[in-house]
Amino acid sequence: MIADAELQRLRQEIRAFMDTTGVQWATEIEQSGQVREGIWHELRDRGYLRLQPPVELGGRGLSLPQYLTLLEEFSRGHGSIRMIVHVQNGIWRPMLRLATPEQVDRFIRPQVRGDAVVAFALTEPHNGTGSDIHTEAVRVGDEYLVSGEKHLITFGGVADFNLLFCRLAGTQGADGMMALLVPHDAPGLRIEPMAESMGLRGTDHAHLHLEHCRVPVSHRLGGEGEGLEVALRGFLDPSRICVGMSCVGLSQRALELAVEWAKTRITFGKPIGDRQLVQSLLAEAATDVEAARQIVLWAGREWESHPPSQRAAAMAKLFALESLQRVTDRALQVFGGLGYFKDHEIERIYRDARAQRFEEGTAEIQKVTIARQLLAGE
Numbered sequence: 001m002i003a004d005a006e007l008q009r010l011r012q013e014i015r016a017f018m019d020t021t022g023v024q025w026a027t028e029i030e031q032s033g034q035v036r037e038g039i040w041h042e043l044r045d046r047g048y049l050r051l052q053p054p055v056e057l058g059g060r061g062l063s064l065p066q067y068l069t070l071l072e073e074f075s076r077g078h079g080s081i082r083m084i085v086h087v088q089n090g091i092w093r094p095m096l097r098l099a100t101p102e103q104v105d106r107f108i109r110p111q112v113r114g115d116a117v118v119a120f121a122l123t124e125p126h127n128g129t130g131s132d133i134h135t136e137a138v139r140v141g142d143e144y145l146v147s148g149e150k151h152l153i154t155f156g157g158v159a160d161f162n163l164l165f166c167r168l169a170g171t172q173g174a175d176g177m178m179a180l181l182v183p184h185d186a187p188g189l190r191i192e193p194m195a196e197s198m199g200l201r202g203t204d205h206a207h208l209h210l211e212h213c214r215v216p217v218s219h220r221l222g223g224e225g226e227g228l229e230v231a232l233r234g235f236l237d238p239s240r241i242c243v244g245m246s247c248v249g250l251s252q253r254a255l256e257l258a259v260e261w262a263k264t265r266i267t268f269g270k271p272i273g274d275r276q277l278v279q280s281l282l283a284e285a286a287t288d289v290e291a292a293r294q295i296v297l298w299a300g301r302e303w304e305s306h307p308p309s310q311r312a313a314a315m316a317k318l319f320a321l322e323s324l325q326r327v328t329d330r331a332l333q334v335f336g337g338l339g340y341f342k343d344h345e346i347e348r349i350y351r352d353a354r355a356q357r358f359e360e361g362t363a364e365i366q367k368v369t370i371a372r373q374l375l376a377g378e
């Protein structure tokens, strides 16, 4: 937690940075389809990749609601830059839950310093996510031999380690699930880049193929059977709240662009913003943005005071992602046909927005989570 005045200063600093350097980076990323290493370095050197981790680990120690207000600024700027900030500011949390002091020094401190990139590897091509994963590990002496596949892994190609979820061979459901830190050069791991994505350009998504991949037992976080807890409660719940705020940042920018366009585009002798039907689009979008912001901040406060707040996290993500789809659709409508072309930022925002319906679980899965808790009387 930092003082309010310092938070405001930091927010203005990030806004100014994203409105200048961030805009240049955004143009470069969209043109090249790549996020070059220098961008990672500058974000690290400015301290933006360690806003959330505790001070004892070398971070700034912001509370989750404080961090969320800053994440909105990155997200308003560009989806891929937001993705770097989001993943690097969140991945220490599930690791810290179960790491031994030796693992904290070896894996978490370098990640917080920005010297090591860690990707989150859960999703599989042939199975459902969570307790349905099939990637298996067999213990042989001091090593696990891991076999299976992971895909859609953000930064899977550039990461030094994949925080990879698998199960002890022969187990089912949550039993025997493990969290392993798999080095990028582990024998038996093949990393294949995925096809170019619709949006979030340059964020590097990988398909991991593991064939008797050798991982030291000392790279296991927590015990055999504790993996699902790390994945869901340690990472996904807070991360869903953060993805909710990523939706808010994108929506906010879409709204700003639409308002500006409505003031300057003239048809039939008047700015389109003078027409009540266009005003209606803007008013509905503005209401959606604010409602999403407030539910996400509420979920952030809930998470801090009553972790794990699974339902609050799912509600925040669900509302924010659905509101984002409405806002970007309306904003694009205000632009008319020109908004469909790549020289308008709204085109990129519309594409980036679609990814939020998948990241950290689909809308359908958020609904499953909320309903399950409701029906269980929780």
Ligand SMILES: Cc1cc2nc3c(=O)[nH]c(=O)nc-3n(C[C@H](O)[C@H](O)[C@H](O)COP(=O)(O)OP(=O)(O)OC[C@H]3O[C@@H](n4cnc5c(N)ncnc54)[C@H](O)[C@@H]3O)c2cc1C
Residues within 6 Å of the ligand: 119, 120, 121, 122, 123, 124, 127, 128, 129, 151, 152, 153, 154, 155, 200, 355, 358, 359, 360, 361, 362, 363, 364, 365, 368
């Ligand atoms: C840009 C991007 C980045 C990503 N980054 C990562 C990452 O870093 N690490 C990682 O592990 N994963 C990552 N993912 C994967 C993401 O988490 C999954 O795409 C998402 O959880 C959906 O899973 P799936 O793709 O396997 O869809 P599927 O499980 O195949 O689902 C297909 C459809 O069926 C619905 N469905 C499936 N099961 C059920 C059910 N039980 N009840 C109701 N509906 C159901 C889904 O909602 C969806 O609409 C990323 C995805 C994207 C697009």
